[in-house]
Amino acid sequence: xxxxxxxxxxxxxxxxxxxxxxxxxxxxxxxxxxxxxxxxxxxxxxxxxxxxxxxxxxxxxxxxxxxxxxxxxxxxxxxxxxxxxxxxxxxxxxxxxxxxxxxxxxxxxxxxxxxxxxxxxxxxxxxxxxxxxxxxxxxxxxxxxxxxxxxxx
Numbered sequence: 001x002x003x004x005x006x007x008x009x010x011x012x013x014x015x016x017x018x019x020x021x022x023x024x025x026x027x028x029x030x031x032x033x034x035x036x037x038x039x040x041x042x043x044x045x046x047x048x049x050x051x052x053x054x055x056x057x058x059x060x061x062x063x064x065x066x067x068x069x070x071x072x073x074x075x076x077x078x079x080x081x082x083x084x085x086x087x088x089x090x091x092x093x094x095x096x097x098x099x100x101x102x103x104x105x106x107x108x109x110x111x112x113x114x115x116x117x118x119x120x121x122x123x124x125x126x127x128x129x130x131x132x133x134x135x136x137x138x139x140x141x142x143x144x145x146x147x148x149x150x151x152x153x
Contacts, residue, residue: 036068039067039069040070040072040115041053041070041071042056046072046073046111046115047111047115047143048083049081049142050142051143052141053145054144054145057145057147061147062150064149064151065120065123065149066120066121067149068117068118068120069118069119069120069128069147070114071111071117072111072113072114072115073111073115074112075108075109076109082108083111083137084106084130084131085105085106085118085128086102086130086131087105087118088102088128089103090127091125094127094144097138097139097144098135099134104131105128120147122149123148123150123151125148126147126149127146128145128146128147130144
C-alpha cells in the first residue's frame with residue numbers, strides 16, 4: 001500500500017489541526033487545574049470499527065499530561081470483530097499501520113467492562129491503533145488516532 005499525495009496532505013492537515021488544538025486551551029477538554037481527566041475513547045461509541053477516531057481526537061483535544069484514556073470494547077464473539085489497542089513507536093508506523101515494533105496496550109479481552117486505562121505520562125505523540133487482523137482496522141484509516149499531551153501548568 002503506497003503513500004499518496006492526498007494521504008500526505010491529509011496527514012499535514014491532521015498534524016497542523018492537532019497542534020493548533022493542543023495550543024488553544026479554551027476549547028474541548030479544558031483542564032486548567034492540576035487534576036487529570038478520564039476520557040473515554042470514542043465517547044459512547046467506545047473503541048469499535050467504523051468510527052473515525054482521528055476526528056474524535058481532534059474534537060476532544062487538547063489532551064494533557066496525566067490525562068487517562070479509557071479504551072472500552074466488547075470481547076470477541078463469533079459474531080463480532082475482536083479489537084485490541086497498540087501503541088505505535090513513531091509517525092511512520094502510524095501512517096503505514098506498521099505494527100512490527102508496536103507495543104500491545106490492551107488485548108482483545110481487556111476492553112470489556114470498565115475497559116482499560118492508559119495514562120499520558122510523556123509530552124510526546126502517542127500513536128494508537130487497533131492491531132487485529134494484521135491491522136486492517138487501522139489500515140482503513142478509522143481505528144487509529146494520536147494525541148500530543150501538553151503540560152497543564
